[in-house]
Amino acid sequence: MSCAASVTLGAYILGAVGGEERRAIEEHLETCQTCKKDLLNLAPLPGLLSRVSVEDVTEPRPVPAVPRPRPRRRLRTWARRLALGFASLVMFAAGGLAGGLVTAGPGPTEPRPAHIVWTGADQAGRLQGSAALTPHAWGTEIGLRLRQARLRAECTMVVNARGGSRDVAGSWVITSYPAGEITVATSTRLRDIASLEIYTKAGQRLLRLTGDTRSPSITATHS
Numbered sequence: 218m219s220c221a222a223s224v225t226l227g228a229y230i231l232g233a234v235g236g237e238e239r240r241a242i243e244e245h246l247e248t249c250q251t252c253k254k255d256l257l258n259l260a261p262l263p264g265l266l267s268r269v270s271v272e273d274v275t276e277p278r279p280v281p282a283v284p285r286p287r288p289r290r291r292l293r294t295w296a297r298r299l300a301l302g303f304a305s306l307v308m309f310a311a312g313g314l315a316g317g318l319v320t321a322g323p324g325p326t327e328p329r330p331a332h333i334v335w336t337g338a339d340q341a342g343r344l345q346g347s348a349a350l351t352p353h354a355w356g357t358e359i360g361l362r363l364r365q366a367r368l369r370a371e372c373t374m375v376v377n378a379r380g381g382s383r384d385v386a387g388s389w390v391i392t393s394y395p396a397g398e399i400t401v402a403t404s405t406r407l408r409d410i411a412s413l414e415i416y417t418k419a420g421q422r423l424l425r426l427t428g429d430t431r432s433p434s435i436t437a438t439h440s
């Protein structure tokens with residue numbers, strides 16, 4: 218089984234869609250098991266993207282206008298979409314903070330999950346960050362805001378789970394812009410996340426974000 222809406226998930230997981238489209242995808246995800254499953258499978262892919270070469274994703278291949286089930290070529294198509302998403306991520310800071318995080322109140326059909334916010338800063342004062350964590354049926358959405366000075370780096374977000382396992386939630390480039398926003402995702406449930414860490418490609422830890430996961434507003438959404 219495949220769902221036509223699943224073609225947007227790659228851009229969604231990379232935070233490359235905004236506004237109305239983003240809201241529409243999230244509403245769709247609440248009801249479509251196929252897309253939920255797809256999203257769960259895709260959650261580690263932003264981190265893997267750094268290992269995809271340009272040749273892997275620029276090979277000429279027609280993209281069908283109407284997606285059909287293509288199990289054999291699925292991953293390559295995804296890689297292309299992810300690469301497109303990645304291209305917009307490099308410019309993520311250009312959008313500034315105008316886009317806003319997904320913090321909408323209850324929608325027309327069912328309550329939207331609330332988010333909690335964790336913050337952190339590096340010791341050198343070059344980088345400050347806050348992460349809005351939103352629980353979903355498929356895992357956790359992480360809306361990251363960064364403020365930084367004189368820093369340009371390729372970064373990876375690592376999700377540390379309470380059980381000790383680690384999951385790469387996304388990779389992107391911090392540009393020379395003073396502030397930026399990015400959305401990444403992990404299949405780790407919010408209650409199981411102990412901390413988030415941002416590393417440079419060279420393995421230097423830039424930031425650690427942590428906080429309370431027992432937000433009253435989260436438990437209140439269960440009805």
Ligand SMILES: [Zn+2]
Pocket residue numbers: 220221222223245249250251252
């Ligand atoms: Zn769907």
